[in-house]
Amino acid sequence: MVETLAVYRRLIGARIRSQYQYRASFALFSVGQFLTTFVDFLALLVVFTHVRQLAGWSVWQVAFLYGLSGVAFSLADVFVSQVEYLPDHVKGGTFDHFLVRPRGALFQLCAEEFELRRLGKLVEGGLVLALACGRVGVHWTAARIIVTAVSAMSGAVIFGSVWVVGAACNFWLIDAREVVNSFTYGGNFLTQYPLPIYGVVLRRILAFVVPLAFVSFFPALYVLGKHDPFTSLGFVRFLSPLVAGATLVVARLAWNAGVRHYRSTGS
Amino acid sequence: MTQELIQLRDVTKTFTVARKAGRVRRRFEQVHAVDHISFTVAQGTMVGYIGPNGAGKSTTIKMLTGILVPTSGQVRVAGLEPSRNRVELARRIGVVFGQRTQLWWDLPLRDSFDLLRSIYRVPGARHARNMAAFTELLDLAPFLDVPVRQLSLGQRMRGELTAALLHDPDIVYLDEPTIGLDVVSKAQVRDFLTGINRERGTTVLLTTHDLSDIERLCRRILIIDLGHVIYDGDLPTIRRRFGDERTLVVDLEEAGPPIDVPGAVVDRVEGSRQWLRFHGHQLSASELVARVAERVRLVDLAVEETDIEDVVRRIYLTGRS
Ligand SMILES: Nc1ncnc2c1ncn2[C@@H]1O[C@H](COP(=O)(O)OP(=O)(O)OP(=O)(O)O)[C@@H](O)[C@H]1O
Ligand SMILES: [Mg+2]
Numbered sequence: 001m002v003e004t005l006a007v008y009r010r011l012i013g014a015r016i017r018s019q020y021q022y023r024a025s026f027a028l029f030s031v032g033q034f035l036t037t038f039v040d041f042l043a044l045l046v047v048f049t050h051v052r053q054l055a056g057w058s059v060w061q062v063a064f065l066y067g068l069s070g071v072a073f074s075l076a077d078v079f080v081s082q083v084e085y086l087p088d089h090v091k092g093g094t095f096d097h098f099l100v101r102p103r104g105a106l107f108q109l110c111a112e113e114f115e116l117r118r119l120g121k122l123v124e125g126g127l128v129l130a131l132a133c134g135r136v137g138v139h140w141t142a143a144r145i146i147v148t149a150v151s152a153m154s155g156a157v158i159f160g161s162v163w164v165v166g167a168a169c170n171f172w173l174i175d176a177r178e179v180v181n182s183f184t185y186g187g188n189f190l191t192q193y194p195l196p197i198y199g200v201v202l203r204r205i206l207a208f209v210v211p212l213a214f215v216s217f218f219p220a221l222y223v224l225g226k227h228d229p230f231t232s233l234g235f236v237r238f239l240s241p242l243v244a245g246a247t248l249v250v251a252r253l254a255w256n257a258g259v260r261h262y263r264s265t266g267s
Numbered sequence: 268m269t270q271e272l273i274q275l276r277d278v279t280k281t282f283t284v285a286r287k288a289g290r291v292r293r294r295f296e297q298v299h300a301v302d303h304i305s306f307t308v309a310q311g312t313m314v315g316y317i318g319p320n321g322a323g324k325s326t327t328i329k330m331l332t333g334i335l336v337p338t339s340g341q342v343r344v345a346g347l348e349p350s351r352n353r354v355e356l357a358r359r360i361g362v363v364f365g366q367r368t369q370l371w372w373d374l375p376l377r378d379s380f381d382l383l384r385s386i387y388r389v390p391g392a393r394h395a396r397n398m399a400a401f402t403e404l405l406d407l408a409p410f411l412d413v414p415v416r417q418l419s420l421g422q423r424m425r426g427e428l429t430a431a432l433l434h435d436p437d438i439v440y441l442d443e444p445t446i447g448l449d450v451v452s453k454a455q456v457r458d459f460l461t462g463i464n465r466e467r468g469t470t471v472l473l474t475t476h477d478l479s480d481i482e483r484l485c486r487r488i489l490i491i492d493l494g495h496v497i498y499d500g501d502l503p504t505i506r507r508r509f510g511d512e513r514t515l516v517v518d519l520e521e522a523g524p525p526i527d528v529p530g531a532v533v534d535r536v537e538g539s540r541q542w543l544r545f546h547g548h549q550l551s552a553s554e555l556v557a558r559v560a561e562r563v564r565l566v567d568l569a570v571e572e573t574d575i576e577d578v579v580r581r582i583y584l585t586g587r588s
Contacts, residue, residue, distance in 0.1 A: 007385050014382055018373030097369040099334045101386055102357035108386075260336050260350065263282060264329055 007103065011111035019116075026117060033120030041066060041128055044192070055196040061224050062193065063132035068148065069191035069216040070125025072155025073184070078122055080160035081184070082113035083167035084177070090170065093265050106164065106255055136224055144223050147238070151223075154244035155191075155215035159184060161244075161251035162210060168251075171258030183210050191216045196229050203230075214243040272438060272470050273308035273331060278340030279494075280326050300326040302494030303340070310437070313464050313471040315485035317478070319583050323494045324474040325364075328440045331472070332362055345437060358387060361431030365443035368423060369430055370415045376426050377411045380433060387434035394433065401429045404459050421452035428456065432463060438470045439463075445477055457483050478575045490582055498582060502575075507548065509578050509585075515543040515555055518567040528558050539566075 019026060044066060048059040057065075089095040089109060098105040098112075129152075138144065166180025187210070195203055195217045206213040207230075221228050222237040280301040288294040301323040308314050316324055329335040330342055333349030333356055342349055347356045362369075370379040384394045402408055405425040410418055418426065424444065431439055441460075445453045461484060463469050475481065481488055482502065490498035498505065515531065518540050525533035531545040545555055552570045559565065 003388070010382060010385050014371055014374055014378060017378075018371065093364070093367050096329070096334050096364065097367075099353060100332050100357055100360065100362045102354050102388075103386055104354070262335070264334055 067129025
């Protein structure tokens with residue numbers, strides 16, 4: 001494990017060094033990422049200049065959702081979203097090289113395509129989350145802090161799994177990029193707002209199919225001490241780690257099946 | 268004791284490809300890239316794996332490395348099933364795909380070796396020892412600090428070979444390692460491979476379209492076409508079976524009609540020079556020379572072996588008919 005981390009550090013180190021020559025554009029990109037996502041947050045504040053509450057959620061409660069979702073999403077964005085580039089590596093034949101080395105192919109792919117600039121969004125999400133935590137007016141018990149932290153990690157796993165499943169489709173020559181994006185980039189947006197504002201179909205999808213409701217909404221019910229409008233089952237708000245575990249298993253199976261189905265290129 | 272390091276039993280790989288049929292309709296077709304192949308390779312041997320374009324060579328190598336899962340049949344490499352134990356097997360094999368690079372394009376060559384060292388978990392001392400040896404053998408020192416994308420093809424290929432062998436694999440697969448190299452680089456690569464095979468006992472499986480690679484390196488050759496192994500044996504045998512014809516080139520004192528001599532046929536006449544084709548195992552060259560000398564006055568002579576290219580071309584053609 002420690003050893004694997006060391007390899008990861010070296011690989012992304014190499015990646016960053018090879019991008020070093022484009023240092024100026026790198027700085028611009030990071031700042032750009034930070035700003036675009038920050039504009040998102042401003043939009044949310046603008047909504048609240050017109051309404052006091054959204055489905056019973058105050059501005060800082062929604063900001064908490066926004067921050068939690070942002071951190072979870074951008075953790076996955078920083079470490080896993082690189083699977084999107086799988087088709088390039090398949091076409092270019094470089095995926096073959098990953099397969100003949102004694103490390104996981106997914107691990108190598110994600111390390112190889114690492115981009116420092118994605119950190120911009122993580123910083124923004126973290127700032128908003130910290131700000132919201134200070135303003136939501138709850139008493140910060142150890143349990144609340146732990147649930148928040150665990151949810152961020154679980155949410156990252158859920159988002160990451162969606163990315164991996166989507167990328168694995170490419171092994172069957174199915175280009176699922178659009179569908180996947182609607183659940184990753186789109187899902188990031190969806191999980192910034194409380195679930196009740198969506199229609200019943202979307203709610204069911206987010207709860208049972210692509211379980212993004214467990215990224216921010218259900219854990220926030222506990223942390224913010226809110227009533228659950230959908231179920232009286234109190235444990236649902238603590239299910240995020242289990243749901244994350246389940247999505248991880250699905251992603252693993254899909255990826256492994258995909259690799260066994262991989263056909264390389266003819267030349 | 269020799270050990271069968273590589274074993275293929277009745278191995279098949281079929282690709283389903285879509286072919287256009289009409290404007291939008293597509294027809295699916297099965298391509299049998301590898302079609303019921305069986306062979307074994309003993310530890311420490313160098314095997315040339317040759318065949319025309321599209322014969323199934325690269326597909327075979329990809330199954331041996333675990334990149335592709337066979338459609339049917341059994342593959343065993345070093346006692347492991349490559350597609351199931353891919354990661355475990357990876358430590359024991361090295362691969363060069365001549366057509367593409369496994370090096371880090373934007374970084375100095377040296378960095379690629381460092382990264383591979385940690386990926387393969389090679390102990391520091393062993394890495395240093397191997398690096399020193401390869402740097403000397405392949406003359407890497409002048410370009411170790413040059414970014415890979417600036418290397419010439421020959422320099423890069425030397426880097427690829429080092430990358431494939433730094434972790435002391437038991438087996439190395441080389442898919443066209445001499446493609447595009449000049450004669451000097453080719454010779455260097457061949458010498459290097461011979462040395463590795465001799466000193467470390469590394470098993471080498473090599474595909475190439477340059478048959479002189481095979482001539483220099485491999486005792487055993489496997490010829491594959493349309494997914495079938497059509498020949499498996501050593502080079503002298505193949506020559507005897509398919510290419511035993513030799514040519515005696517003679518320069519005469521003066522131009523004349525084609526020489527009429529039993530056991531040989533005149534192929535070509537150019538002024539005072541004539542080419543006589545004869546079967547090597549029916550007639551020795553000296554015997555033929557004696558017979559020719561009885562009939563005409565010779566100024567100079569030379570015996571030419573049939574080009575291995577010719578031999579193999581003939582095998583490819585008979586294999587297809
Ligand atoms: N990924 C793939 N998808 C579809 N067909 C493939 C694929 N890979 C190989 N083939 C087909 O399988 C056959 C064998 O290809 P392969 O690459 O193994 O040949 P090869 O002997 O390496 O040829 P070359 O000397 O040209 O490199 C060819 O008909 C090729 O078109
Ligand atoms: Mg090939």
